[in-house]
Amino acid sequence: MQNTAGPAGAAGPKGARRQGLTWGIAAAAALLCGLCYWLHLRSLEDSLVRQWPAELAHDARMMGFAASLARPVYARHCAPCHGANLHGDHETGAPDLTDTVWLYGDGSIGDIENTILYGVRSGHPKAHNVTDMPAEGRLHQLSAAEVDDVVEFVLALSRQPHAQDAAERGRKLFYDKGNCFDCHASDAMGNTDYGAPPLLGPNWNYGGDRPTLRKSIYSGRHGLCPAWISVLTPPQIRALAVYLYVESGKTVPKGPS
């Protein structure tokens, strides 16, 4: 019988065995690596959610991990309103998330997380929904001329060009007939229990120019943020809170890695 294997025939089965073994080991190693990586991610996610925010703020490694987890989530769910650069949108009143001004809470990770979970006027029973900006003009709390006076006063507060006499009248209305101080506080620094923003500028939800302020006071505002509790996973929500905490000017504290 003719030997068709030739010289390669002797090495063929051995080589094929070696090749198979190599593929098997590579596949098993890849699977193992994938499993380890997945377990590692899971462990990081668990750790991210399990840690109290105050502890988390001192864990630079976790803060970094949270940011990497949050960026795609932000891009998909938050950017349509707050903008890809987090600077908000005056048209919809979505606030700038990079400044240090927070409508609700003090900007801690826990407070941000709470807002993301339940939203603002979202319909969720735990949402922030104490009050909203009343339509002072439309509801006849203030006349159109009085609204203009209050606008001048707010312009004065925020150190913008204003009419002095009107601003003085507006100041009285602010503390008296308009009841503005009730929510925005006597020093116009706002009140995070009510979601009332400070009026000192330069950060504005809807804009601090004369026509926009007039519209805000005359017709009121009623901002909305959805409740994300049933859309995002707990690690995603915590990661977003950490990400926004960092982006809002709170630098990542140096701490044990």
Add this chain to the structure above:
Amino acid sequence: VTPVQSSGDFFDLSKSHVRRSMVLLALGALLGLAIAGYGLFTAKGTRSQSVPPEDLALVNNRPILRSDFMTQVQTEFATPFAESLPEQRAKVLKDMVAEELQVQRGLEIDLPSFDPDVRNALVAGVQLEVTADVMAQQPTDQELRAYYEAHKDRYVGEGVLRLRDLVVKSGADAAATAEQAMANAQQAVTALRAGMTVEQAVQRYRLEDSGALMAAGRVDTGEIFEFAARAKLARELYAAAATLQGGQVSEPIRQNDGAHVVVMIEHRMPVREDYAAAADQVWTDYKNEAQARVREANVRYLRSRADILLSPAARELEERAQ
């Protein structure tokens, strides 16, 4: 004939190998089981013996979220969570567990089926949820104007009246019969229209105030809104008053207590409000109507998926309602 397969061929991918196939099959099955098991025990709503990382505790498998716990600590002690004491946290946790247990007990004994407060709270909660979007939406000025145009008849300001409702009494307790009273009232009307003062007519024709318009025990001749007059006067009397201008006197109107004469002192007729004047009410009506629509749609949807059995009597009522 089954070919003899050596163990050395196990890794030779160029040859089929029964044992290798079985091993790969087993590995695949194990991997599938592992994935299925993971999905089963970590899916939302599925709880195992371990507490998920986002929860602080599980009470009969109902989670107490860490986030809710932190908020509760801050709210209860008015202090940032990071600065709260372990004792404060322990108290809040204890209270939250107690609350969860009592809520579960309430459901266990089916509290919503008989406690009106719980039922009202549930209804209010559901309505709030379904109308959240509507409440959040701000209608544009164009929408409000269109609504105003479509419902103009609603935005009519109340008219204001000043009138006297005088009566010539008749019947068992009075000197005059009904016919005499009507005749007397007719003479009074003629005299009043001729320019006699009300006080003179009251004395000469034995007229007296009916008592329908009284304030603090005295006859009220001050301004009164249309709706108040409608509520206080008999239907025929108000109908007559509504058409009178200031200074006019009605025809005698027969009532059970005698013949009435309405003397209109002043009548500012209802005025249709323009959009600017009615804007506040338009906004309120627009929002209320939108919420009502959503609530009704929600109930329709719930009915469509509910199994409601009606007795014949109830069916009859349902048909009548439709």
